[in-house]
Amino acid sequence: MSATADITIVGAGIVGAACAAACAQAGLNVVVVDRGPVGGGTTAAGMGHLVVMDDSPAQFALTAYSRRLWRELAPQLPSNVEFDPCGTLWVAADEEEMAEVRRKEAFYREHGVKVEVLDEAALAQAEPNLRAGLAGGLVVTEDAVLYPPGAARFLLETAPAGRVQVRTGIEVNAISRDGTVRLRDGTRLAAAVVVNAAGCDSPLLTPDLPVRKRKGHLVITERHPGFVRHQIVELGYLKSAHAVAADSVAFNIQPRKTGQMLIGSSRQFNANSTEINQPILDRMVRRALEYLPTLGQLTAIRCWTGHRAATPDKLPLIGPSLDCERVWLATGHEGLGITTSLGTGKLLADLLLKRPTEIPAWPYSPERLAHGDAPHG
Amino acid sequence: MTSHAFEVVVVGAGPAGIAAACTVADAGRPVALVDNSPWLGGQIWRGEEANPVQRAARQWLKRAAAARVTIFREASVFTVSLPQRLLVETPAGAVELGWQRLVIATGARERFVPFPGWTLPGVVGPGGLQALVKAGWPIAGKRVVVAGSGPLLLAVADGLKHRGAHIRLIAEQAPSSRVLQFGFALGRHPAKLAQGLRLKARLLGVPYRCGCWPVRASGDEAARQVTLTDGRRTWTETCDYLACAFGLAPNLELPRLLGCRLADGFVQVNEFQETSVKDVFCAGEPTGIAGADAALVAGCIAGFAAIGNPGQARALFGARARWQRFGRALRDAFAMRPELRRLAEAETVVCRCEDVRRGELERHDNWRAAKLHTRCGMGNCQGRVCGDAANFLFGWTNDSVRPPLLPVRVTSLLSPVADVNQNPTPPAGNQP
Ligand SMILES: Cc1cc2nc3c(=O)[nH]c(=O)nc-3n(C[C@H](O)[C@H](O)[C@H](O)COP(=O)(O)OP(=O)(O)OC[C@H]3O[C@@H](n4cnc5c(N)ncnc54)[C@H](O)[C@@H]3O)c2cc1C
Ligand SMILES: Cc1cc2nc3c(=O)[nH]c(=O)nc-3n(C[C@H](O)[C@H](O)[C@H](O)COP(=O)(O)OP(=O)(O)OC[C@H]3O[C@@H](n4cnc5c(N)ncnc54)[C@H](O)[C@@H]3O)c2cc1C
Numbered sequence A: 001m002s003a004t005a006d007i008t009i010v011g012a013g014i015v016g017a018a019c020a021a022a023c024a025q026a027g028l029n030v031v032v033v034d035r036g037p038v039g040g041g042t043t044a045a046g047m048g049h050l051v052v053m054d055d056s057p058a059q060f061a062l063t064a065y066s067r068r069l070w071r072e073l074a075p076q077l078p079s080n081v082e083f084d085p086c087g088t089l090w091v092a093a094d095e096e097e098m099a100e101v102r103r104k105e106a107f108y109r110e111h112g113v114k115v116e117v118l119d120e121a122a123l124a125q126a127e128p129n130l131r132a133g134l135a136g137g138l139v140v141t142e143d144a145v146l147y148p149p150g151a152a153r154f155l156l157e158t159a160p161a162g163r164v165q166v167r168t169g170i171e172v173n174a175i176s177r178d179g180t181v182r183l184r185d186g187t188r189l190a191a192a193v194v195v196n197a198a199g200c201d202s203p204l205l206t207p208d209l210p211v212r213k214r215k216g217h218l219v220i221t222e223r224h225p226g227f228v229r230h231q232i233v234e235l236g237y238l239k240s241a242h243a244v245a246a247d248s249v250a251f252n253i254q255p256r257k258t259g260q261m262l263i264g265s266s267r268q269f270n271a272n273s274t275e276i277n278q279p280i281l282d283r284m285v286r287r288a289l290e291y292l293p294t295l296g297q298l299t300a301i302r303c304w305t306g307h308r309a310a311t312p313d314k315l316p317l318i319g320p321s322l323d324c325e326r327v328w329l330a331t332g333h334e335g336l337g338i339t340t341s342l343g344t345g346k347l348l349a350d351l352l353l354k355r356p357t358e359i360p361a362w363p364y365s366p367e368r369l370a371h372g373d374a375p376h377g
Numbered sequence B: 001m002t003s004h005a006f007e008v009v010v011v012g013a014g015p016a017g018i019a020a021a022c023t024v025a026d027a028g029r030p031v032a033l034v035d036n037s038p039w040l041g042g043q044i045w046r047g048e049e050a051n052p053v054q055r056a057a058r059q060w061l062k063r064a065a066a067a068r069v070t071i072f073r074e075a076s077v078f079t080v081s082l083p084q085r086l087l088v089e090t091p092a093g094a095v096e097l098g099w100q101r102l103v104i105a106t107g108a109r110e111r112f113v114p115f116p117g118w119t120l121p122g123v124v125g126p127g128g129l130q131a132l133v134k135a136g137w138p139i140a141g142k143r144v145v146v147a148g149s150g151p152l153l154l155a156v157a158d159g160l161k162h163r164g165a166h167i168r169l170i171a172e173q174a175p176s177s178r179v180l181q182f183g184f185a186l187g188r189h190p191a192k193l194a195q196g197l198r199l200k201a202r203l204l205g206v207p208y209r210c211g212c213w214p215v216r217a218s219g220d221e222a223a224r225q226v227t228l229t230d231g232r233r234t235w236t237e238t239c240d241y242l243a244c245a246f247g248l249a250p251n252l253e254l255p256r257l258l259g260c261r262l263a264d265g266f267v268q269v270n271e272f273q274e275t276s277v278k279d280v281f282c283a284g285e286p287t288g289i290a291g292a293d294a295a296l297v298a299g300c301i302a303g304f305a306a307i308g309n310p311g312q313a314r315a316l317f318g319a320r321a322r323w324q325r326f327g328r329a330l331r332d333a334f335a336m337r338p339e340l341r342r343l344a345e346a347e348t349v350v351c352r353c354e355d356v357r358r359g360e361l362e363r364h365d366n367w368r369a370a371k372l373h374t375r376c377g378m379g380n381c382q383g384r385v386c387g388d389a390a391n392f393l394f395g396w397t398n399d400s401v402r403p404p405l406l407p408v409r410v411t412s413l414l415s416p417v418a419d420v421n422q423n424p425t426p427p428a429g430n431q432p
Helices: A014-025 A057-076 A095-110 A120-126 A150-158 A199-205 A238-240 A278-291 A293-297 A334-351 B016-024 B056-064 B126-134 B154-163 B176-185 B188-202 B253-258 B291-306 B310-314 B317-333 B339-340 B367-374 B384-395
Strands: A005-011 A032-034 A087-092 A116-119 A137-140 A164-167 A172-175 A182-184 A188-190 A193-196 A212-223 A233-234 A250-256 A262-267 A299-310 A317-320 A328-330 B002-010 B032-033 B069-072 B076-080 B085-090 B095-106 B107-112 B144-147 B167-172 B208-209 B211-219 B224-230 B234-238 B241-246 B249-250 B280-282 B349-351
Touching: A014 A150, A014 A164, A014 A334, A032 A199, A032 B280, A057 A095, A057 A334, A087 A293, A095 A116, A095 A137, A120 A137, A120 A164, A120 B076, A137 B339, A150 B367, A164 B234, A172 A199, A193 B107, A199 A299, A199 A328, A212 A334, A233 A278, A238 B085, A250 B167, A250 B317, A262 A278, A262 B339, A299 A334, A299 B002, A317 A334, A328 A334, A328 B188, B002 B016, B002 B085, B002 B384, B016 B056, B016 B069, B016 B291, B032 B095, B056 B291, B076 B253, B095 B253, B107 B126, B126 B144, B144 B154, B144 B176, B154 B167, B154 B241, B154 B384, B167 B234, B176 B208, B211 B241, B253 B291, B291 B310, B339 B384, B349 B384, B367 B384
Parallel strands: A005 A032, A005 A193, A032 A164, A087 A233, A193 A328, B002 B032, B002 B095, B032 B069, B095 B280, B144 B167, B144 B241, B167 B208
Antiparallel strands: A087 A137, A116 A137, A172 A182, A182 A188, A212 A262, A212 A299, A233 A250, A250 A262, A317 A328, B076 B085, B085 B095, B107 B249, B211 B224, B224 B234
């Protein structure tokens, strides 16, 4: 029984790790508990793309804030975190999508995000393996890629000395309203505040959370360095990510520092198994081949799946839970949790200590979804 | 992509798979035999199809050639597309095979134990070197140290010597008392005994030492010296090749992907060789390392059971029990000595694909944590080599298997579009 901790964090994924690091930085003592290894949940399954997104003002605020924090941290990241400032290339297939490129360009420039517009010829030069005839693209130059489990471990291991204790291989059975957690072996951990950062399994510990599993598939290849140079995402991705009802796929490819290509991605609700779904994999690979015809000749070595923790309005839950001020939430990061982890950690620590936050925190407060009137797909 | 459907699909064309496929075909039932090599025969009968030497191999391969078995060569089963469908990559593209009963006969691979220098060029698996030499690799006049564990060492040394290699030493890690006991156990298996004696006779003049093992291989570009020990004394042999492996590890990727239950590191089967998954049978090394004769009997039993002929399967239970006793004697005689766990130093590479050293692994306490944080097992072999090594060194199990089971072209991941062909014509390339 450890009564010395100020905070118990359930979950050593990227979000739990970022919360622990920020709390420790703020002078709090933290215990982090995870049933598996550090970064072994969805954090081990995602792409690790650090990306500014603008589906909504709140999403933009959190991703831009977080990406700034990642870039500040970048010089300290060890090589196993595989940080690679390769930028994002949004590809426009046709003139309609080119219009979206120009809208995005204007919005990003206005908000100080560095971008560069590519026409058809410039696109072909930037990424020679893309098929001919694409309309153009937008490069977001300061976006980056990293290896999420390595980043989670880095955040925990470099927290101020002695302030973070990590306990892996221990399952939490329950979180009580008095701020204690009950472990599988029956023992309890007490702290002033418990943070539920259990990712897509967070509703098992805090009932009635509006968080659902949204499954994704990925394929990784052998080393083919230089096959693509940016993280490339189709602009049609926006349509896919927005579709809450149907299963969807979108072309998304990431060059890893190892020279491997990581191919994504798919989105499915009501698919809670971890198995590969062949029809979805088929659609996803076909979509990628439409953009990169020679990708088919590369060698695939592993396919896997992961589950995103999705909320109805696609924004995370950061702050005290509705029914108990000693139980806090840091979950629901859907497909952006690697990016938004650092912003989440800072917001959580500032809110806990009642300090001013650097960006408004209310768009992410669990309270916003209290009335259950948000769309639930 | 084309689709074919068979009553029985057999994966792996070693003795177990050949026996199963012939058993099914002889009963007039449609059967496919799939193997990733160009030749039938698996590890032990490699090369026999082109150039038969061993009697049993000749008999079975002849039987397989005469039987109505649809053979898929250079065909790697890499995933399950739907229940009762396998996807197979062939030189002509991916093929889908439908089955009503499946026989897994995927055999075993050599088990490597890391020691300083084991990744140098010139350090090879005995089975691997044998295969190379059968394929024409020049070995005449080369000095070879054969080391590790198991009866395979003798067989390989014999084959290499036959082709003109100078076998400097066969170093068996098991103590001679154990190996001798195994010799007595062989007494109950006359065929094996004769085989063993013939081998010994031909190897006359080659030192076969029990109770010693390699501790280091060294050389600038390639291994030129091997340092060995018997626990008290340490000495060095010069060589061109060190052929070293410590017995066999079962190929469990396909049964794992299908969800077959394992026990003690092998696929659990009932008396009819059926796994915990209905209609999925398993025979040969994935169910226990007991050699080719055991595999043949188990393959026949699986074949009979797969076509609903329990009577004929039962008739073979006695023979199987004898070979299972042989398997147990083998396991006891060649049990690995604990000293081998300490050969690898902190700087010794354990995962060759991703260049991960022992010291990095030791900071973790299970396979998954080590994999996520060091990339051990994330490379092309997906932990086939380092997973077995980590299992031996640290007791970790690599229980994660994901498609593709072997590296395949990205296009092979696409689903088949053609209709299932119910009356398959054998694909081209049935004959080598
Ligand atoms: C296919 C895919 C692609 C993605 N791509 C990107 C991307 O490019 N960029 C990006 O920013 N994001 C991406 N994401 C999203 C990102 O991976 C997640 O948002 C992020 O990993 C969430 O982190 P987390 O810490 O909340 O969850 P997790 O990493 O799942 O951590 C939760 C932890 O809690 C532990 N836990 C749960 N229950 C218990 C319990 N009862 N007791 C003890 N421990 C428990 C789990 O073991 C786990 O380690 C992607 C996701 C997927 C699926
Ligand atoms: C950016 C990035 C790059 C990567 N690159 C590579 C690469 O190059 N090569 C590669 O091979 N992989 C790579 N990986 C993937 C990684 O190895 C895993 O494949 C990834 O974690 C996906 O998980 P999985 O489903 O395959 O999980 P696995 O690694 O299979 O792990 C699942 C684990 O969970 C356990 N488990 C399953 N169900 C339960 C349960 N109900 N309760 C408790 N435990 C359970 C299993 O026993 C197993 O240990 C990469 C991952 C990332 C994020």
